[in-house]
Amino acid sequence: MSRDEVQQTGPGVPRGARTILDETGIRRTLMRIAHEILERSEDPDQLYLVAIPNGGVPLARQIAGNLQQIADLRVAVGILDTTLYRDDLTSTNERPMLRRTEMPSAVDDRVVLLVDDVVKTGRTIRAAMDALMDFGRPRAVQVVGLIDRGHRELPIKLDYVGKNVPTGPGENVRLLGEFGGLDGRLAVVIERGTSDLAMEAVGGGEIG
Amino acid sequence: MIGRDLLGIEDLDRADIERILETAEHMGEIGEREVKKVPTLRGRTLVNLFFEGSTRTQTSFEIAGKRLSADVVNFSAMSSSLAKSESILDTARTLDAMDPDVVVVRHGVAGVPKRIADVLEAPVINAGDGAHEHPTQALLDLFTVSREKGRIDGLTVTIVGDILHSRVARSNIYGFLKMGAEVRVAAPPPMIPPAIETLGVKAFTSLREALDGADVVMALRIQNERLAGSYFPSVREYAATFGLDRGKLRYAKDDAIVMHPGPVNRGVELSHDLADHRPGVILDQVRNGVSIRMAVLYLISGRRPSGGSD
Known part of the structure; x- marks a missing residue:
């Protein structure tokens, strides 16, 4: 944590990229989402935040922190890697790096909130739901997305949305920043001329 | 970059080994779940082709394949270590006609997995060949x-x-x-x-x-x-x-x-x-063996040679 505090500059925004949600914007959005979660949850004690790495991890931790601040509610935070559940593994030659999975408590009868940074096709959420079912039988599964880009390819809707960002061809949206914890400075940027695939490779940073 | 086959550690570089170890670290977590299975290799066929008995290694590959949802077929081809290489290659070709996605080979003679890899379409993992390697x-x-x-x-x-x-x-x-x-x-x-x-x-x-x-x-x-x-x-x-x-x-x-x-x-x-x-x-070595084999299967099985079939 102390190392993060030293770093005052925050993430560098690449050339040609435009910030659509800065650090303050992200914090406000996650606070609003935390309020919405409380408002709509019948039994907040049963909530379980499950982050999809890497981008979902700092967001889920922030939401958990907000819930504690607002309602003195301690919500478990899990991390669920979806790589081994992807539907495109057999069609590609490259094997993506696996990421950490850490599910500290059981999902049975819990209301699981899957947290991802950017939701587009819905395929990652589909993979996450399959992965989740291997850990038990949640009472309900809901989805939190900081950014909804549209372009859905599967019948999946977000229950909590930070910001809708319709994008055109050749545009990409991603979360930049220190994926280490609450102190990391985050920003969501939109950029042109890079394929999604290339961006995914760039985004595959280590989580703390 | 890890090649098509895994025939020996001699062929790997440090980055390859680190990638395999890191992947195995994540695979180990699957073994601790209630459902010890992920769908990654669903619809893929793993063939264990053992010309030399080894319950431990064969079982370890079998469990690794099953945890990744592959269909696992054990093809036991026990024979003397002096078996003619033609018959081994014939066996391999027969096997190839069944379209496996990865073949695990053990043989008492050094170099046999390599010869089998040369005729197979599928990637080959060496599970021990003579006094050569057991990667x-x-x-x-x-x-x-x-x-x-x-x-x-x-x-x-x-x-x-x-x-x-x-x-x-x-x-x-x-x-x-x-x-x-x-x-x-x-x-x-x-x-x-x-x-x-x-x-x-x-x-x-x-x-x-x-x-x-x-x-x-x-x-x-x-x-x-x-x-x-x-x-x-x-x-x-x-x-x-x-x-x-x-x-x-x-x-x-x-x-x-x-x-x-x-x-x-x-x-x-x-x-x-x-x-x-x-x-x-x-006993950790045994447990880790399953994670390592899952990692190797994930990283090499079912990969198609780039640029289509050759």
Whole structure:
């Protein structure tokens, strides 16, 4: 944590990229989402935040922190890697790096909130739901997305949305920043001329 | 970059090994779940082609394949190690016609997995060939050491036993050297291959010297029946000189770990008290073997040669 505090500059925004949600914007959005979660949850004690790495991890931790601040509610935070559940593994030659999975408590009868940074096709959420079912039988599964880009390819809707960002061809949206914890400075940027695939490779940073 | 096949540690570089170990770290978590299975290799076929018996290795590959949802077929093709290579290749071609996605081969003769890989469309994993290599055993040993010690670089690893006939020793020598460890071998002189030091290891005929300051001590299995009389006078004498017990282990570091690829000849390579007192690491090796094989299967099976079929 102390190392993060030293770093005052925050993430560098690449050339040609435009910030659509800065650090303050992200914090406000996650606070609003935390309020919405409380408002709509019948039994907040049963909530379980499950982050999809890497981008979902700092967001889920922030939401958990907000819930504690607002309602003195301690919500478990899990991390669920979806790589081994992807539907495109057999069609590609490259094997993506696996990421950490850490599910500290059981999902049975819990209301699981899957947290991802950017939701587009819905395929990652589909993979996450399959992965989740291997850990038990949640009472309900809901989805939190900081950014909804549209372009859905599967019948999946977000229950909590930070910001809708319709994008055109050749545009990409991603979360930049220190994926280490609450102190990391985050920003969501939109950029042109890079394929999604290339961006995914760039985004595959280590989580703390 | 990890190639199409996994035939030996000699073909890998340090980055490849690190990638496999990191992948195995994540695979281990699947084994702790209630549902110990992920759908990654669903619809893929893994064939275990074993020309030489090995319940442990075959079972380990079978469990690894099943945890990744592959269909696993055990094709036992026991035959003498002198079987004509034509018949082996015929077997391989027959197998190829069944469109497997990955083939695991064990054979008593060095180089057979390579020859099979040359005729197969599917990637081949060497599960032990003669006295050549046993790459997944070395990878699981590297993984075990890295988890126990938190690193491999800079450690001193002493391999004790029949270095000459051991594919486990050979693969581990390549692996530990590539990962930056110091590797020593210790054995009666006839069991140390000539020119072994050109690989970069230090050879000892004194166990005490070889153990001095070691972080990892790896005992190899002695094939008593085959070797007694020609390579050492008797099993009892081997056990007295090169068998590990708590007394001899004093020369190694206090926190040294004792490894063995199994099955252990108790009272020969390891004294009863060692085999019982520190069984932890040896059983970890078995458990880690499944994670390593899952990692290797994930990384190489079902991959198509780039640029279409060749």
